[in-house]
Amino acid sequence: MPASGLFTHCLSLAMLCFRLLHRLLILGSSCMLLFVTACASDQVAGPAALNTSAAPKHSGALTDFSGHWEKNYQLSDDFNTRFQLYIADIQRTFTQSNVEATGFSPAGGVNADAINGLARFAEEITRMPLLDITQDAAGIDIERENDFNLRCAYGELLYVQSSNAFGNDLCGWNSERMVFRMQLGGGLAISHQISLSPDGGQLNVTTTVSSDLVAVPVVISNYYTRFNPPEDNYDCQLTLTRNRVCTQQGRSQ
Amino acid sequence: MRLWPLLLVMLLAPVSSTQAQSGDGFVDVSIGIFVHSPPAPVVVAPNATKTPAAVAEPKQVAAVRTAETRFLPMYLRYRLEQTGNFGAVRVLPVPDNGAELKISGEIVRSDGAVLELAIKASDSTGRLWLDRSFSGNAVASETLSGDAIAEDAFAGLFADIVRELQRQLTALSADDINRIETVALLRYGLGLVPEAFSPYLSEDANGVAIIKRLPAADDPILTRIVSVREREYLFIDVVDAAYGQFYADVKPVYDLWREFQREQTDSSAARTARELAAGSDFARGSYRALQESYNNYRWTKLQELYVDELGEGFTNEVEPTSLQLDDSVFRLSGTLEQQYRDWRRILAELFALETQ
Numbered sequence: 001m002p003a004s005g006l007f008t009h010c011l012s013l014a015m016l017c018f019r020l021l022h023r024l025l026i027l028g029s030s031c032m033l034l035f036v037t038a039c040a041s042d043q044v045a046g047p048a049a050l051n052t053s054a055a056p057k058h059s060g061a062l063t064d065f066s067g068h069w070e071k072n073y074q075l076s077d078d079f080n081t082r083f084q085l086y087i088a089d090i091q092r093t094f095t096q097s098n099v100e101a102t103g104f105s106p107a108g109g110v111n112a113d114a115i116n117g118l119a120r121f122a123e124e125i126t127r128m129p130l131l132d133i134t135q136d137a138a139g140i141d142i143e144r145e146n147d148f149n150l151r152c153a154y155g156e157l158l159y160v161q162s163s164n165a166f167g168n169d170l171c172g173w174n175s176e177r178m179v180f181r182m183q184l185g186g187g188l189a190i191s192h193q194i195s196l197s198p199d200g201g202q203l204n205v206t207t208t209v210s211s212d213l214v215a216v217p218v219v220i221s222n223y224y225t226r227f228n229p230p231e232d233n234y235d236c237q238l239t240l241t242r243n244r245v246c247t248q249q250g251r252s253q
Numbered sequence: 254m255r256l257w258p259l260l261l262v263m264l265l266a267p268v269s270s271t272q273a274q275s276g277d278g279f280v281d282v283s284i285g286i287f288v289h290s291p292p293a294p295v296v297v298a299p300n301a302t303k304t305p306a307a308v309a310e311p312k313q314v315a316a317v318r319t320a321e322t323r324f325l326p327m328y329l330r331y332r333l334e335q336t337g338n339f340g341a342v343r344v345l346p347v348p349d350n351g352a353e354l355k356i357s358g359e360i361v362r363s364d365g366a367v368l369e370l371a372i373k374a375s376d377s378t379g380r381l382w383l384d385r386s387f388s389g390n391a392v393a394s395e396t397l398s399g400d401a402i403a404e405d406a407f408a409g410l411f412a413d414i415v416r417e418l419q420r421q422l423t424a425l426s427a428d429d430i431n432r433i434e435t436v437a438l439l440r441y442g443l444g445l446v447p448e449a450f451s452p453y454l455s456e457d458a459n460g461v462a463i464i465k466r467l468p469a470a471d472d473p474i475l476t477r478i479v480s481v482r483e484r485e486y487l488f489i490d491v492v493d494a495a496y497g498q499f500y501a502d503v504k505p506v507y508d509l510w511r512e513f514q515r516e517q518t519d520s521s522a523a524r525t526a527r528e529l530a531a532g533s534d535f536a537r538g539s540y541r542a543l544q545e546s547y548n549n550y551r552w553t554k555l556q557e558l559y560v561d562e563l564g565e566g567f568t569n570e571v572e573p574t575s576l577q578l579d580d581s582v583f584r585l586s587g588t589l590e591q592q593y594r595d596w597r598r599i600l601a602e603l604f605a606l607e608t609q
Contacts, residue, residue, distance in 0.1 A: 111538060113536065114538035116540070117539045117540030117541075117542070117543055120540050121540055121543040121544060121547070148555050148558060149558055164550075164553045165525045165528075165529060165553065166525075166528070166546070166549040166550040167546075167550045184547060184549075184550050185549070186537055186538070186543065186545075186546040187537070187538065188543050188546050188547065190547075211538050211543065212538075213538035214538070238562060238565050238569060239506075239566050239570045240506050240510055240513070240567055240570055241509060241570065
């Protein structure tokens, strides 16, 4: 992409962020990270690569998310309700942008397939009934059922960017929140913002899914409650020559 | 307890003949533990106000890298021994003062599919035998004899290194070899009793040794130096045996790790190329297109996870052996260092007494 095109693209993203700040307060704090990743996404996407050259260091006081978490369906967004609100939001945005003629309009008018597709896709990737989080000073690993682990090897850094053939991602700290932002092919962008309640008993995962064909992103907020899984009587270890080797707790093999 | 009376008896006692004794007409080889090339330096923007922070190496990656620094020199050792053209070949965790031929190695690249090593070899006189990179692709090799040493994915690369060293060796005359042995002994003596050995040896501007004169064959201090060196070899051989055990324990796991890593790299590259070339059949922005985009990305993330699991499996299996080796090396190196200090002090005292 030429430099002028890149600038215009970044500027329009910045405008999108500014708009969303008014509409979706929850998105506001992740806007800077979204901006950084989106602009980075237009750069080279080669084999998996890690870029830490520009990242500053974090403050050192990190929120500890580690533990076992199960979805709290009462507190979490009900998808049908969320979808109704989303459609209303799109209608409002479209009407407003037509009236104001600011240029902030979805490409090619209302694309119903794209809107429905985005909503369906967002619902699919935010099911995640269980989360298993391990975290230390080097990084965080969020194990999700039926999906890849969200991992961030932040070390001393505020954020880490990486890229592979199919997308760019950025993860890091946004104050006390952990943010994962992915910019994928076909204009798809996903961000997960994770925060902890003051008493440490509730975890919030706010997922924002956007497509460059739909003006308003889908935002889904899910809550998780800490739980203690039943004690495992087996201590298992992965090996290369013998696959998984398990021993009974308290007994030698 | 003061050790020096015991050491004094040891120094004055006759030395039993061992295979590693100097002057046997074979060049003994000391191979140092290899090192990994440092990562490429991070480019800092000219106007940057903060230095980029370091990212710690994941534990599973560190375990593989550490194992390689020990495994690869051991493999080179076995290959050199197999030729029968060299003397004793040892792998050492510390620099060898009296090495006849010293080999050091740097692992430039090792990902299961490609291995690149920068090898440097020089003899005691300062002559450079080898200073170049060797690179090779993994080739599954199986021998009719089931020779475990020859059956290595990078056997060809090591054969090249050995061939190059042998080429240098065959170019040497008997006098050259004799000179290498003599200088090695004098250098060893210089490290222990500098005041006694400094008149014998100097170096030119290029670091090549110049023998100014030789001690008498029955020089008592030389006899003691030979005696001390033989005893040091006994310690070194124990460390060397610990490396041998490590090699034997780690080889099946490391071979498997390299094989899995190679398969993963190949299949990953093939799928990525296929997906990128094929493009998408679905309308941009549709549910199917989004799903396809996400699935491709998810697949690469799962591949990363798989590679980490390989590393984790490797670490879990190799860590106990690795710790055992660390412990042996630490204990024996510590003992050797202490012995060396004691020998140096006693020899200096003896030399002072004899020259009074």
